[in-house]
Amino acid sequence: MTGARAPLLEVTGLAKAFGRNAVLRDVSLRVAPASIHALLGENGAGKSTLTRILLGMERADAGTVLLGGARYAPASAEGARRAGVVLVPQERTLCAHLTVADNVVLGIEPAARARLGLRDREKARAVARDAIALVSADPARAPLDAPVGELGVADQQLVEIARALAQGGLREGGRLAARLLVLDEPTSSLGHDDASRLFDRLRALRNAGLAVLLVTHFLSDVRAHADRYTVLRDGRTAGEGDPRETETAEIVREMLGRALEGGRERAASEAAPPDGGEVVLDARDISGVKRPARASLTLRRGEILGVAGLVGSGRTELLRVLAGLDPKRSGTVTLRAPRGVGLLSEDRGGEGLMLGRSIAENVWLSPRAPLFAAPRSLLAEATRWIEKLAIRAGGADQRAGELSGGNQQKVQIARLLREGFDVLLVDEPTRGIDVASKAQVLSLLRDLAAEGKAIVLVSSQLDELVTTCDRIAVLRRGTLEPPRPASSWTGASLLLEASL
Structure with a gap:
């Protein structure tokens, strides 16, 4: 817990312009040693730029940073690591074909004979073993010789943290040399139980003397696990305090600069589409190569069907089978949608967008797009969607990778809407985006359903399913249970049903 100790990290008057x-x-930011400090703010508030400065990836234009009381201005990521500041990014960076041990020491392999470029394999395994022991109470969850690609998402996250700590250096006996661990949205891909296990390990690392800077949008995680929080808004510090002594509504107000408006209340008449509504997708007893084991669903025009389930239950695999991207082992899928099916991928960085290309190119990315189109047409069409979806960007020619997470998500949605698909399969649309962007995305999905789109919505945010969907089905251990009206569920009852 924090007290009146001198800060490990002290940021004052930091400024940066592009x-x-x-x-x-x-x-301004003060992080105490041996603490978990949450960094909050809307997408575009400046969180990523601040962390990039701390990690030596950018240089500040003004202001000072002190680390352990000494001036700190790393010229590179390597310089930050030598100072004991390490990062676990939001998107996985592991090599799936390499073993756990090889991933942990990747780039810092101990050399047996430096001149010959030979690696000391025994020492490398010892470093990996010590790093895994720091992050996992059960090292058997991440065996050193297991290919990382065979691990679950939660265990891959632990390997990422182990690698970061190894990069920061381990002292004799496996003790930490790293002083500050920056975690970017570590629970955005984790279910409730896996997130709890992760925070158990973070508390153990905190108790071992490590400071954790937790960049997150999950205010429930902040209130349950953080010692302090700092809010950024429009590039300035807008609030800070003890999250256990601060109401969630106050933290949201600091993030937005205003109170968050309540979601649209749906009238009873629009709680679900009529029973006689047109069926556009009918799946019967389908199974995938691994997941789902068995799933049946009927989707009608104008409705949002939610799918709840724990990580690993097969939610993404179900959507990919319905979209025809993954093969099915059995069952039938009948589609009555002339404009077809579009998928919004959970992995927007690796699969959903070309981050190195412009917004215009991403919006037009489709086999249905004209083979040749004038650049002016591409830019005009993309500009129309930027305005329609309120995408915060410098223009249609800006690279997608330069946008905040919420605005990247809107670019994905813009592409699907430009295609005019009848059925939208939407996988974790609010993953890693801020409170206001979440409200905008969910409101947009409701508007699309009102216009006649048929939507299957997968989300780990169970309360979002309850307030957004017409019906919700629980996917448990690969089997999709029959859907029930959303009004019959709460977030707690969904979690209980999924955990049985």
């Missing part, structure tokens, strides 16, 4: 775009204007 051309005329001032991203950080006046940021």
